[in-house]
Amino acid sequence: MNCCCEDGKIRxxxxxxxxxADPVWCHQCGCNLDIEEVPISNELKQTLILWAGKYGEWIDWDKDCLIDNGIELEERFNQAGYTLLQQLKQEIGEVYSITYSASSSARHYARKYKG
Known part of the structure; x- marks a missing residue:
């Protein structure tokens, strides 16, 4: 795996x-990593790709607004992310430290367009 860190080493x-974007990033430099290069099972890769594909389902991109029940959809997305974090830690947690950055875009949209 390659990233944009000065020494090129992902920690x-x-x-x-x-x-x-693929759902795994270098925590230091913020570089988006190719999921195919992450040393995890193909099953987990596919699960992560499907999960990442659901990002933003709570936003109507054409109207640039939050859809009805958008906050709940984002909360479910984040809950699934925490579950996937545990699976990632099981597969490569000793090689890398891993964190989860929960989405907060629904709350941003809710504040942005609040009456």
Whole structure:
């Protein structure tokens, strides 16, 4: 795995959903890592890809607003992320430290467009 750190050595990973990105990042430099290069099982890779593909389902991108029940959808996404974090830790937790960055975009949209 390669990242943008000066020495090129990844010491810590971050699990985070984002639009159009693989869900694993270098925690130091913020570089998005190719999920195919992360040393985990193919089953977990596929699960992570499916989970990441759900990022932002709580936002109506065309109207740039939160959909009805958007906060609940984001909370479910984050709960699934915490579960996946545990699975990542089981598979590579001794090689890298791993953290989860929960989404807060629904709350941002709720505040942004609050009457």
């Amino acid at each position: 810590a990973l971050k699990l985070e959903g984002d639009v159009g």
